[in-house]
Amino acid sequence: MMSDFSEELTKLAGAEDNPETSEFSKTRMHFPWLQKHIEAVVTGGKKRKDFAQTTSACLSFLQEALLKHQWCRAAEYMHSYLQTLEDSDTYRKQAAPEIIWKLGSEILFYHPKSNVETFSSFADRMKNIGVLNYLKISLQHALYLLHHGMLEDANRNLSEAETWRYGEKSASQEVLIKLVQAYKGLLQHYSWSKKKMELSELDEDDYAYTAKSRNMLSQSSKTSTNICTLIKTPGVWDPFVKSYVEMLEFYGDQDGARELLTNYAYDEKFPSNPNAHVYLYEFLKREKAPRAKLISVLKILHEIVPSHSLMLEFHTLLRKSETEEHRKLGLAVLFEVLDFSGCTKNITAWKYLAKYLKQTLMESHREWVEEEWKSRRNWWPAFHFSFFWAKSDWKADAELACEKAFVAGILLGKGCRYFRYILKQDHETLKKKIKRMKKSVKKYTIVNPGVHT
Amino acid sequence: MDFPSTLRPSLFMAGPLGMTDGPDLSFMCSWRDALTLPGAQPQNCRDQTSSFAKNLLWEPSTPGPLPLVPPGPDPWDPGLAAQDFLFRGGHYYQYQSRVVLDVTEQLSRFLWDHGDIAFAPLGKLMLENFRLEGNRGYSKKVTIVSVKRLLQDLGGHQPWGCPWASLSRRLRRFSILGGPVLSRSVSLLMGRLLHEELATRWEQLLMDEAFTGGALAWLPGRTARAGQLVYPSGGALDKLYFQEVSVNSGGNPRVLEDPGHIQLRGPVRQVVTSTVQGETLLAVRSDYHCAVWKIDKQEPPAPLQVLQVEKGATGISLSPHLSGELAICSRSGTVCLWTPQDGLQTIYKDPETLAFRDPSPWRWADFTAHPRVLTVGDRTGVKMVDIQGPPGCGLLLFCAGAEAACQKGERVLLAQYLGQPGPASTSLHLICTQFSIYLMDERLPLVPMLKWDHGLPSAPLLARLLPPASPGYPRPLLLGGQGGQVQLLHIAGEGTSIPQLAGPPQSLPSITDSLSAFPLLEPKRQQQLQERLEAPVIGLAAAPPCASAPGLLLFQLSAAGDVFYQHLRIQQTSSLREPDHPAPERPASRAAAPPVDQGSTPSWTSRASARCSRWLEALMELSPTNPVWAAPTFSHRRFLGHMERQKSQETLAQKLQAAMAKGQLLRPGDLGTLPKAEPPPAPQCSQQDELTERLTKAWEGQAAAWWKRHQDQTSGSQRQSKRPKRRTQLSSTFSSFTSYMDSPDASSAPHSQDLSNSEACPQPPRTPPSQELTQELWAQGVQHERRQTLRDYMAKLPLQDNPGPVATPPSQTSSRQTRSFRQQTPVLSGSHPPRKKPRMGF
Incomplete structure (x- = not known):
């Protein structure tokens, strides 16, 4: 009878378990610590071999030592952990080189007695254990050498990696090779810009000058092929794009640079990287592009990052624009910058807003202000114009307080606490300003007189 | 706000998680962040962080956290373990x-x-x-x-x-x-x-999502070194305590007076605080209710609002921008914003998950750098929602998928906005999964700015970003796992530089590391203590470092309602390079090597040990004796044997029939027969109860008194006649393990190690869980002068008719012993040795 229950329930549990376990790997949440629980409980069945047990224990000691910054102890454990390379379990055997590289490189990076030679020999050895990691390790090795200023070694490393092939070219290999090439390009760019510096010190009629510039030219063409392929792949490639554009610009290929930057900024497959738009804008600015063009670039940046520091520049562009639409946007841009908590103390933004509010109201575009104010009416007073801020702003930066007080007066009327607090303050140098402010607020406030908020 | 001018190269791919064919370019090495490219990064951010990279370490001043307040009066049950499932x-x-x-x-x-x-x-x-x-x-x-x-x-x-x-x-x-x-x-x-x-x-057991975010909060006080801890305690975690704490110059906290408390009607799952424009608010999430209080320094907390969440609340967060605003998430998939002016307002509603279908009803919400934009999260991703915009739309900030190179089965466990109240705002968000943490910038959605494999062996549901120890230093990010593990990451990079790890992350001691600071107890109590220390950690808070005292004081709250603290000092050797120092020439920078193995292990001070002993004393006074569980004995075969011997078959049959009619389970006692042959083994847990009491008394030197009292209780005459015999048996037992006591190897072995080993396998094949083990472990910790007492006491032990425990298998010994004290209780048992009683309640 009991066993009948058991059967029934095992079936029952099994029926619910099986789809779960099969799904477990795919759609269910995975708990890395699950195995530990199971191992603590299940006693029968297939047990892990002693070898696997000691290796995994060693790994956990090793990780613990790393997290306690005990590099010497970690190195000792690593010495023993290397046995995992001889694991008979193919899965673990395959995963081992990556773990060893990851932990080993970390130890060698921080170990007091380690040096570049040790690191390099370790990297060279690891590259050839578990060939799948060759590219990754080469790349990291090169970056390590770069970090230590060994540009030539790094370059040699990257060149070796570039030509390396193993089996069928997988997508991940392809990307890595592109990345390796791009870093090589970056290195070339580095030496190129060094030469450019030297060149700028030389006389143009010098014989050395022509030789050097020819040299540079050949280098730049190499660089371009190296970097070009990578930056067509979706991703964030800021350093590569920057240096490539610099080269293109130097050789007068403005169209190429523009195309590259436009593509980097506007390709849908790329993440919406604010820097892509910034680079494009800066390029266009250098090129002295028409204002409309600049505005259109910044408009998109404004949509992505309304708090960007370029937004104040965007505002000045819009302010000067002839179209009414742009001037209206100019107001919105300022309001949106000040929405962000990181910008609340930005005195330039407040100054611009105070000035522009006055200008807008003088030009009798009161509806623009009211439109912007509508969505902020219920939270800006507490966010910006509270009594707390009035006191602390005045204490910290009286000028900022004045600008804010003016804006508060315009938007909330002269009954507003922030405005009244600043008005009451007695300050030698700002006395005149405050008086003027009082006058303008009275004249331009969007709040009907007599109605207090 | 400044955006980093050059971002780290990274591949961007859309797709499901675990399906990335591309390489994971975030190499998962902490040193990756220390790398610099020549000319790729602005000079200013380079030289600052690289100086930390080598030897940044927060050093704990004790090997483990210490208890802060005496244990609460309510008993605590460790709950179910994996063995029970x-x-x-x-x-x-x-x-x-x-x-x-x-x-x-x-x-x-x-x-x-x-x-x-x-x-x-x-x-x-x-x-x-x-x-x-x-x-x-x-x-x-x-x-x-x-x-x-x-x-x-x-x-x-x-x-x-x-x-x-x-x-x-x-x-x-x-x-x-x-x-x-x-x-x-x-x-x-x-x-x-x-x-x-x-x-x-x-x-x-795998992950208790109810405590996501943590139920411990630090309210800064008037001075930098004083504050208030807010946490739930009591058996049901339904009492919210406000404990004043001041920190002395040595970094040790002092608890001031008795804490005030508020009695709630449900268990507290999450406690959050926020100080905006000088006004401090406290929000608490229970299973079906959320509440907000206003905290005034002088007056008791004033309740502002209580909200009922019908489907169950999963998360609560307070706005760092506007006082009194809070976001609440419900299991139904709704996220609401409560403001003092407008009351409750639904800002997001979708029973489906964001990126792909996941059955979990867990939802989360937090604020962003824009006061009118909130993040809404579930297990599959995090979305930014503009509450003034059209409902339901927004950008995905984080997506569990190929974009962040997520692994198979990876899910969001915690999403936290790292901005602090005030103008020093950031747009970074922390996303924790079972495998990694991600730092996301809300201005660049989907692309992680930083990724780190934390490798924690439990769910990281707690995280706190603290201000830097002094200006220019990286900010410590504390990451706490439910199992008590704490990691500290050094986050550098603000404004124009990329957020990055300044130096390798470090692990901090967990509460269980403090076991060695407590005086040694006899095994059952020791186990009780260990269980208490192993309780899941449900809250993490820290008194942030400040200029006057750069130390960091870390508080942890366990599910048992205990608060532990740990003081950390930033290591002296890690000093800031002079700002005007030129960017380090790379090969040269190696010359200044950090000291060999920075992790020098601190040791317990006598004060720390005294603190632990006091706490333990209080705990032991409180801990009640567990109710004795009687092992059921029920053997059909034996029972049938008796039945056959019975002369009056009629009465037995009648009894059977009667029992059946009443639906009773037949017990030997019901039939008037008690099984005499081989009693069934008793469960481990009950064997020690009387023994424990006896041993405790003996340890206190009151063994004789106890024994006398015990004798009075039982009918002594019968036993007394057997006593001489027993004594001889016992001394032989004793002599059998004196060798243990005198062997230097055994006594030098750390006892706690042994204990944990013996418990690592719940059912060891050799079944040594009873007397032998108990005595051996106990004996190891016994001091020399105590041994005589022990011998004397052992001689008086009222063990009876077993022919010497050495010869008997340990499990039997124990069962016999228990039986002897429990002869009257009607017992039922399966003939299989029952283990720990499963604590499933019915």
Whole structure:
């Protein structure tokens, strides 16, 4: 009878378990610590071999030592952990080189007695254990050498990696090779810009000058092929794009640079990287592009990052624009910058807003202000114009307080606490300003007189 | 706000998680962040962070956290462990072990313990199908089964939960007969519910999402070194305590007076605080309620609002921008914003998950750098929602998928906005999963700015970003796992530089590391203490470092309601390079090597140990003796043997019939017979109770008094006659393990290590869990001068008629001993040795 229950329930549990376990790997949440629980409980069945047990224990000691910054102890454990390379379990055997590289490189990076030679020999050895990691390790090795200023070694490393092939070219290999090439390009760019510096010190009629510039030219063409392929792949490639554009610009290929930057900024497959738009804008600015063009670039940046520091520049562009639409946007841009908590103390933004509010109201575009104010009416007073801020702003930066007080007066009327607090303050140098402010607020406030908020 | 001018190269790919064919360019090495490219990064951010990279370390001043406040008066039950859930048999044919919930065992426990409930109605129904004596009767209409034969076959032997138990033909027939009534009604009805319950409890054991965010908060006080800890305590975590704490110059906290508390009607799951424009608010999430208080320095907390969440609340957060605004998430998929002016407002509603379909109803919400934009998260991703925009739309900030190179089965466990109240705002968000943490910038959605594999062995549900120790230093980010593990990451980079790890992350001691600071106890108490220290950590807070005292004080709250603290100092060797120092020439920078192995281990000070002893004393005074669980004994075979010997078969049959009619489970006591032959082994947990008491008294030197009292209770005359014999037996026992005591190896071995080893395997094949082990462990910790006391005491031990424990298998010894004290209790037992009692309540 009991066993009948058991059967029934095992079936029952099994029926619910099986789809779960099969799904477990795919759609269910995975708990890395699950195995530990199971191992603590299940006693029968297939047990892990002693070898696997000691290796995994060693790994956990090793990780613990790393997290306690005990590099010497970690190195000792690593010495023993290397046995995992001889694991008979193919899965673990395959995963081992990556773990060893990851932990080993970390130890060698921080170990007091380690040096570049040790690191390099370790990297060279690891590259050839578990060939799948060759590219990754080469790349990291090169970056390590770069970090230590060994540009030539790094370059040699990257060149070796570039030509390396193993089996069928997988997508991940392809990307890595592109990345390796791009870093090589970056290195070339580095030496190129060094030469450019030297060149700028030389006389143009010098014989050395022509030789050097020819040299540079050949280098730049190499660089371009190296970097070009990578930056067509979706991703964030800021350093590569920057240096490539610099080269293109130097050789007068403005169209190429523009195309590259436009593509980097506007390709849908790329993440919406604010820097892509910034680079494009800066390029266009250098090129002295028409204002409309600049505005259109910044408009998109404004949509992505309304708090960007370029937004104040965007505002000045819009302010000067002839179209009414742009001037209206100019107001919105300022309001949106000040929405962000990181910008609340930005005195330039407040100054611009105070000035522009006055200008807008003088030009009798009161509806623009009211439109912007509508969505902020219920939270800006507490966010910006509270009594707390009035006191602390005045204490910290009286000028900022004045600008804010003016804006508060315009938007909330002269009954507003922030405005009244600043008005009451007695300050030698700002006395005149405050008086003027009082006058303008009275004249331009969007709040009907007599109605207090 | 400044955006980093050059971002780290990274590949961007859209797609499901675990399917990335591309390489994971975030190399997962902490040193990756220390790397610099020549000319790729602005000079200013380079030289600052690289100087930290080598030797940034927060050094704990004690090897483990210390208790801050005395333990609460309510008892604490460690709850269910994995052993209570999982099927213990192995799976011979499966390569990977998988989770099999052991419903059978729980169900059979229920049938043993509450047979009257389970079988009463069925027994009545089937009465006419059984014959209690003689052979089976014949009837054309009904099948009649002979009980006697059946019981013989059952033989009392049913391995727990074994699906492959052998069946006799008769049993088979019986189960077919009884099946429709017995197994279906009970097993299906109960089994389904039980399985469901076990599954939820098991998931809770793996990760208790209720405590996401943590239930411990630090409220800064008037000075930098004083503040208030807010945390729930009490058996049900339903008392919210406000504990004043001041920190002295040495970094040690001092608890001021008795804490005030608020009694709530539900368990507190999350406590958040926020100080905006000088106004401090405290929000608390319970299972179905959320509440906000306003904290004034002088006055008691003033309640502002209580909100009821019908489907259950999963998260609460307070706005760092506007005082009084809070976001609440519900299991129904709704996120609401509560503001003092406008009251409650639904800002997002979607029962479906964001990126892909996931069954979890867990939802989360937090604020962003824009006061009107909130993040809404679930297990699959995090979305930014503009509450003024059209409902339902927004950009995905984080997506569990190829974009962040997520692994298979990776899910969001915690999403936290790292901005602090005030103008020093950031747009960074922390996303924690089981495998990694991600730092996301809300201006660049989907692309992680930083990724780090934390490798924590439990769910990281707690995180706190603290201000830097002094200006220019990286900010410590504390990451706490539910299992008590804490990691500290050094986050550098603000404004124009990329957020990055300044130096390798470090692990901090967990509460269990403090076990060695407590005085040694006898095993049962020791285990109790260990269980208490191993309680899941449900809260993490820190008194942030400041200029006057750069130390960091870390507080942890355990599920038992205990608060522990740990003081950390930033290591002296890590000093800031002079700002005007030129960018380090790389090969040269190696010359200044950090000291060999920075992790010098601190040791316990006498003050720390005294603190622990005091805490332990208070704990032991409180801890009640566990109710003694009587092992059920029920052996059909034996019982039948007695039955046959009985002369008055009639009365027995009547009794059986009566029992059946009443639906009772038959016990030997009911039949007036007590089994005499080999008593069943008792569970481990009950063996020590009387023993514990005795040992404790003996340790206190009151053994004689105790024994006398004990003797008065029992009828002493019979025992007294046996005493000389017993003494000789005992001394032989004793001599058998004196060798242990004198052996220097044994005494030098760390006792806690041994204990944990012995517990690592719940059912060791050699079954040594009883007396021998107890004595051995105990003896190891015994000081020399105490040994005589011990010997004297042992000589008085009232053990009886076992022919020497050395010869007997340990499990039997223990059972015999328990039996001797419990002869009167009617006991039932399966003949299989029961282990720890599963704590599933029925």
